[in-house]
Amino acid sequence: GRLVELEVENFKSYKGRQKIGPFKSFTSVIGPNGAGKSNLMDAISFVLGVKSAQLRSAQLKELIYSGRTRHQPGEGENPGDGDERLPRRGYVAALYITDDGKVLRFMRTITSSGSSEYKINGKTVTHTEYNGLLEKQNILIKARNFLVFQGDVEAVASQSARDLTLMIEQIS
Amino acid sequence: GRLVELEVENFKSYKGRQKIGPFKSFTSVIGPNGAGKSNLMDAISFVLGVKSAQLRSAQLKELIYSGRTRHQPGEGENPGDGDERLPRRGYVAALYITDDGKVLRFMRTITSSGSSEYKINGKTVTHTEYNGLLEKQNILIKARNFLVFQGDVEAVASQSARDLTLMIEQIS
Amino acid sequence: RYDLFHRAYHHISDKIDQIYKDLTKSATFPLGGTAYLSLENNEDPYLHGIKYHAMPPMKRFRDMEQLSGGEKTVAALALLFAIHSFHPSPFFVLDEVDAALDNTNVAKVANYIRENCGDNFQFIVISLKQSLYEKAQSLVGIYREQSINSSQTLTIDLEQYPE
Amino acid sequence: RYDLFHRAYHHISDKIDQIYKDLTKSATFPLGGTAYLSLENNEDPYLHGIKYHAMPPMKRFRDMEQLSGGEKTVAALALLFAIHSFHPSPFFVLDEVDAALDNTNVAKVANYIRENCGDNFQFIVISLKQSLYEKAQSLVGIYREQSINSSQTLTIDLEQYPE
Ligand SMILES: Nc1ncnc2c1ncn2[C@@H]1O[C@H](COP(=O)(O)OP(=O)(O)OP(=O)(O)O)[C@@H](O)[C@H]1O
Ligand SMILES: Nc1ncnc2c1ncn2[C@@H]1O[C@H](COP(=O)(O)OP(=O)(O)OP(=O)(O)O)[C@@H](O)[C@H]1O
Ligand SMILES: [Mg+2]
Ligand SMILES: [Mg+2]
Secondary structure (H helix, E strand, C coil): CEEEEEEEEEECCEEEEEEECCCCCEEEEECCCCCCHHHHHHHHHHHCCCCHHHHCCCCHHHHECCCCCCCCCCCCCCHHHCCCCCCCCEEEEEEEECCCCCEEEEEEEECCCCCEEEEECCEEECHHHHHHHHHHCCCCCCCCCCEECCCCHHHHHCCCHHHHHHHHHHHC | CEEEEEEEEEECCEEEEEEECCCCCEEEEECCCCCCHHHHHHHHHHHCCCCHHHHCCCCHHHHECCCCCCCCCCCCCCHHHCCCCCCCCEEEEEEEECCCCCEEEEEEEECCCCCEEEEECCEEECHHHHHHHHHHCCCCCCCCCCEECCCCHHHHHCCCHHHHHHHHHHHC | CHHHHHHHHHHHHHHHHHHHHHHHCCCCCCCCCEEEEEECCCCCCCCCCEEEEEECCCCCCCCHHHCCHHHHHHHHHHHHHHHHHHCCCCEEEEECCCCCCCHHHHHHHHHHHHHHCECCEEEEEECCCHHHHCCCCEEEEEEEEHHHCEEEEEEEEHHHCCC | CHHHHHHHHHHHHHHHHHHHHHHHCCCCCCCCCEEEEEECCCCCCCCCCEEEEEECCCCCCCCHHHCCHHHHHHHHHHHHHHHHHHCCCCEEEEECCCCCCCHHHHHHHHHHHHHHCECCEEEEEECCCHHHHCCCCEEEEEEEEHHHCEEEEEEEEHHHCCC
C-alpha cells in the first residue's frame, strides 16, 4: 500500500484545513527553517497513533494550532488578545491505498476536551481497531522503525546491544 | 591572544608527526566524512586539557594512532599483524601567541603507560600550572563554552534552567 | 516467540552487509564497506544483546563509537533498511537524515532511495540539501505565510521536467 | 561569589538580544527576533535556574522546545556568543554547527563570524557547507591518505584569491 495524501485541520503551525500531497514513491519535503517540515512529519506520525510526547508536545492540546502570543513579557494570558478565536479542535486524515486498490481514510481528531477520536472511512472506531488495521498494513507504531525524527538517525547506529534486541523483537 | 598552529604526533587518525595550520581569525576546516575533522577538534581540546571521555574515547590510550585491525572476525589480537609497530606514545602541541606577542607552546603527551605529561615551552609542569596559565588567557576548560562538539549545538539552547545557571556560574 | 526472533535476526543479519555495500560503494571502492550483526551471547539472544558492526570501505575495524558523524549516519540507514526488509512497512518518513553527510554520501543515499522506492516502498524525505531533493519524483514545498501566521504547502511534480 | 554571578547574568542578559537580532535580521525582517533571559526566582538565582527565551522574527512567543531544529541552532549560537562576551576566550571551535541550518541562516552565521572575528576573537569552524567555508580567510583541508592509512592536511589561504 501507499500514502496518497494528507489532510490537516488546525494541526501545529497549519491553520485551517489544508490538503497536502499527493505523495509519490519518492517525495521530498523542502522549505526554510521554521516553515513547518517537521510539523508535517508530526502530522503523519500523529494520524498513525504516535503519542504527543514524541511530537515535541507535553499534551495533545498543544498540537492544535495556536496563533496567539503566550508569556510575552508583560502581557496577560488573556485569550482575547489574539485577532481571532483560537481553534479548540484539530484533526489529521491520511488517504491510504492498499495493495489491492482499496482506499482507507485514517482520521484522528483532537477533541476540545483534549482527547483523541479515531475514524476509518468516516466510521468511529476504538484505538485498538484503528491500530489493528494499521498493523495489517505492516504499519507497526510500536516499533516505529520507519519513522526517523529530526536528529535521531545517528543514535540508531550507536544504540546499545540491548536496545537493538528490543527493536528487532518488536518487528518479529 | 590567538592559536597559530598545531603539531600532532600519532594522535587519533593522524599518523606520525604533522603540522596543521596556520590558523587565521576565521579558518574553516573542510573534508569528506571520516577524513579526520572532528579528530582535529579533539586534538585542540586534548591539548587544552579536556578529558578523554569528551573525546569519544574511554581512555587516553585510545587517542593514540592505531592503524591495525582490531576485532576483525576470525583474526586474533596479535599486535604483530599490522605492517608496522604501533606507536605507544603520542602528543599534541599548540602554538599560541598572547596579546602582548609572547609565544607559548602548550604540549600534552600521552605516555606509553597511558598517563598525561604537560609541558609549556619545553618545560614539564604540573596539570595545575598548565591549567593556570590557560586560565590567564581566559581559556576556561571547566566551562568549555567556546568548544561546541559535533551534534551538541542545539542542546545549548534547550538546556535546563539549572544547567544554564551552572554554565554562567563557571564563567563568572 | 523464540523462533520468530531468530528468524528476524537471521534475515536481517543476511541482508545488512549487502545494503551497507550498496550505500558505501564508489568508483574508488567498488566493493564498499562491511557490516554485520553479532550476538553477545550465543545461547540466548533474548537475554543478551545484538551488537552491530560497520566498517567503511578500506578502514580498519573499530567500535561503532569511533566512527565519524557521517559514517554513523550511513551505518544507521543501512540498519534501518535491513530491518525494514524483514517486515516491510509501506513507507518511510526521514527528517533531515542527511544533515551530517558530505555531498558524496548524500548522492549515494539519494541514489539508493531512487533505486529502491516503488509502489510498496514509499519514501517521504525532509531535506535541506539540493543534491538530495533534486532526485525525488515530487516535492512538497512548505513556506510560512506571514500574513495569516500559518504554514502553507505546494506540490511540484518533478517528473514533468526532464532532468 | 553572589556579586560575580549577578554581574555575569546582567552582562549576558543585556547583550543577548542584540546578538540574536544580528543573527536573525534580514531584508524581510530588518529588526530581527527577540531574545532574553529570565530568573525563575528573583530572590536567589543561585538556587534556581535561568530561563532562556528566543523568538524568531515575526513569530509568536513559544517555549524553546517548540522551536524548530534550525531555530534552536541560531538561538544556541546567540547564547554562546553572549556568554563569550562576558569572559572572552581567545578562540571558538565549532564542529558542524550549521548542520540544521538552511542556506539563508548559514549565510547569516557566516557573516556574523566574518564581522566579529579578529585578533582577539578567533573562529575555527568545521563545516561541510560551501556557503559557510567560502567566507573564511583560510581553509584547512583534511583528507584521508589511503596508502598510509592516515589523515593528512593542507592549508589554503583564501585571502590570496579575490572573491
Ligand atoms: N501548536 C502550534 N501552533 C502554531 N505554531 C506552532 C505550534 N507548534 C509549533 N509551532 C511552530 O512551528 C514552528 C516549527 O516548525 P517545524 O519544527 O516544523 O520547522 P521545520 O520546517 O522543521 O524547520 P527546521 O528546518 O529548522 O527543522 C515553530 O516556529 C513553532 O513555533
Ligand atoms: N586512535 C585512532 N587511530 C586511528 N584512527 C582513528 C582513531 N580514532 C578514530 N579513528 C578514525 O577516525 C575516523 C573519524 O574521524 P572524524 O570523526 O574526525 O571524521 P570527520 O572528518 O569528523 O567526519 P564527519 O564529517 O563524518 O563528521 C574514524 O573513521 C575512526 O576510525
Ligand atoms: Mg525540522
Ligand atoms: Mg565530524
